[in-house]
Amino acid sequence: MDKKKTGKKAFMNMRKGIVTGVAIMVIGTSTTVLASQDTGYINELFGGVKNKHDQVVVESGVKMKIEESLSGGKSSLIIVSFEKEDKTKFPEGATIENLELDIKHGASYMVEQQLTEDRKQIIGTFDVDTFSTLEGKSVTIKAEAIVNTDTDEIIANGPFKNKFTAHDRSKKIDINVMLKQQKEEVVLKALNVSAVGIEIEGERIDGQESYLPEISPIVKVITDDNQIIELSNGSTSTTDIGFKWMYSLDSNGNRMFLDKSTIKSIMVNNQVMSID
Numbered sequence: 001m002d003k004k005k006t007g008k009k010a011f012m013n014m015r016k017g018i019v020t021g022v023a024i025m026v027i028g029t030s031t032t033v034l035a036s037q038d039t040g041y042i043n044e045l046f047g048g049v050k051n052k053h054d055q056v057v058v059e060s061g062v063k064m065k066i067e068e069s070l071s072g073g074k075s076s077l078i079i080v081s082f083e084k085e086d087k088t089k090f091p092e093g094a095t096i097e098n099l100e101l102d103i104k105h106g107a108s109y110m111v112e113q114q115l116t117e118d119r120k121q122i123i124g125t126f127d128v129d130t131f132s133t134l135e136g137k138s139v140t141i142k143a144e145a146i147v148n149t150d151t152d153e154i155i156a157n158g159p160f161k162n163k164f165t166a167h168d169r170s171k172k173i174d175i176n177v178m179l180k181q182q183k184e185e186v187v188l189k190a191l192n193v194s195a196v197g198i199e200i201e202g203e204r205i206d207g208q209e210s211y212l213p214e215i216s217p218i219v220k221v222i223t224d225d226n227q228i229i230e231l232s233n234g235s236t237s238t239t240d241i242g243f244k245w246m247y248s249l250d251s252n253g254n255r256m257f258l259d260k261s262t263i264k265s266i267m268v269n270n271q272v273m274s275i276d
Contacts, residue, residue, distance in 0.1 A: 055162055055163075055164050056162075057160065057161065057162050058085060059156065059157075059158055059159070059160050060156035060157050060158070061084060061085050061086070061156060062082055062083065062084055062085065062146060062155075062156040062160070063081075063082070063083050063084075063085055064080065064081075064082055064141075064143070064160045064161075064162050065080065065081045065082075065083070065162070066078070066079075066080055066141065066162050066164050067079040067080060067081050067123075069139070069164065069166055069167075070169070070194065070195045070196045071133075071134050071135070071166050071167065071168045071169065071170070071194070071196070072168065072169070072170035072192050072193070072194025072195065072196045072197065072199055073133060073168065073170050073172065073190070073192030073194070073199040073201065073244070074129065074130045074131070074132060074133055074134075074192075074199065074201075074237075074239050074244055075128065075129060075130075075192075075194075075196055075197065075199050075235075075244070075246045075248075076126075076128040076130065076134055076166065076196065077125065077126070077127055077128070077196050078101070078125070078126040078128060078139065078141065079123065079124070079125055079126075080099075080123075080124045080126075080141050080162065081121050081122070081123050081124070082096060082121065082122040082124070082143075082146060082160075083120060083121045083122075084120070087120065088120075089118070089119040089120055090115060090119050090120070090122060090146075090155065091119075091148045091150065091151075091155070092115070092119070092150060093148045093149040093150030093151065094115055094119070094122055094146060094147075094148055094149075094155060095113065095122075095146070095147055095148075095149050096113050096122055096124060096143045096145075096146055097143065097144045097145045097146065097147050098142075098143055098144035098145075099111055099113060099124050099141075099142075099143045100141070100142050100143070101126050101128065101139065101140070101141060102139070102140040102141075102142060103128075103130065103134070103137065103138075103139055103140075104137075104138070106130065106131040106132075107128055107129065107130045107131070108128075108129045108237060109126050109127060109128040109129065110126070110127045111124060111125065111126050111127075112124070112125050112127075113125070122146070124141070124143075126141070129235060129237040129244075129246070131238065131239060131240055132239070132240045133168050134166035134167075134168060135166065135167060135168040136165060136166070136167070137165070137166055138163060138164075138165060138166075139163065139164055139165070139166050140161060140162070140163045141161070141162050141163075142158075142159060142160060142161045142162075143158055143159070143160040144158050144159055144160075145157050145158045145159075145160075146158075168194075169194055169195070170192040170193060170194035170199070170260075171192070171193045171194070171260055171275065172190055172191070172192050172193075173190065173191040173192075173193070173266075173273060173275070174189070174190055175188055175189065175190060175191055175273060176188070176189070177268060177271060179202075179215070179217060179269070181215045182214065182215055183206070184204070184206055184208070184213050184214065184215050185204070185205050185206040186202045186203065186204050186205065186206070186213055186215075186242075186243075187202055187203060187205050188200055188201070188202040188268070189201050189202050189203065189241060189242075191266060191268075191273060193258065193260045193263060193266065193275060194258065194260060195257050195258055195259070195260065196246075196248055196257070196258075197231065197234065197246055197247050197248030197256070197257075197258060198219055198221065198231060198246075198247040198248075198258070198266060199244055199245070199246050199247075200217070200219070200244060200245045200247070200268065201239055201241060201242065201243070201244045202241075202242055202243060202244070203241055203242030203243070204242060204243070209242070212236050212237070212238065212243055213236065213243060216233045216236065216245050217245075217268050217269045218230065218267075218268075218269055219231050219233075219245075219247045219266065219267065219268055220266070220267040221258065221263055221266060221267075222263070222264050222265045222266070222267060222272070223262050223263055223264060224262050224263075224264050225262075226264075228267075229256075230251070231247035231248065231249065231250070231256060232247065232249040232250065232251060232253070233245050233246065233247055233249070234246050234247065234248040234249045234255075260275070263275050
């Protein structure tokens with residue numbers, strides 16, 4: 001590989017930031033929510049910004065439910081829950097085995113799972129980057145079984161499989177912004193504003209199109225009441241037009257959700273773009 005070339009190959013597809021903690025800021029409501037890890041987890045986390053599905057399948061006495069899917073441009077967050085039909089608790093070591101996402105049009109994702117504090121649900125969270133928009137496309141969540149990792153006991157045999165159609169609720173703004181920094185040069189083509197963050201799409205014009213850029217701009221959200229909130233880049237990934245940055249974190253690496261109806265403008269470096 002030519003050592004003068006920086007960044008990862010585009011076909012490597014994704015460079016993801018590390019999300020830590022459970023502190024959630026819903027921008028636009030001036031409210032910080034600490035997720036409480038109980039059966040109200042989903043409603044607390046996504047109240048006011050969610051797209052509800054309520055699609056349920058039952059296998060081996062366990063309900064698998066698509067709780068929410070939040071899509072903005074080529075970035076999505078998908079939440080799935082597992083709960084016993086008889087409402088009894090899972091053991092401490094309960095884990096979903098081989099929890100996976102199936103999208104036929106190309107995707108990279110990170111998946112996390114967590115047993116709620118009352119142990120009545122296991123919550124799976126998919127943080128997804130796609131090559132093109134998920135609007136109108138079929139998404140399948142599947143898992144092999146639920147097991148107790150402390151005892152190697154099978155709690156419920158699968159396979160578990162639940163399918164839904166995704167919808168993009170973002171506001172897209174076409175832009176044409178040049179950015180040159182550290183020998184890299186890109187042109188920014190679009191902003192996608194949604195509950196999951198600010199997605200900025202662009203392409204490299206410096207002859208290094210096979211590599212993801214190392215640079216990223218400073219991005220701030222300006223609300224209707226003139227709050228100015230800086231977001232951090234959570235991921236850089238390949239898209240069908242080049243690449244995208246996904247701004248969805250605060251300075252501590254905690255995920256931030258946006259109420260796009262209260263956002264007045266977006267500042268990219270020193271350029272301010274109004275949200276009509």
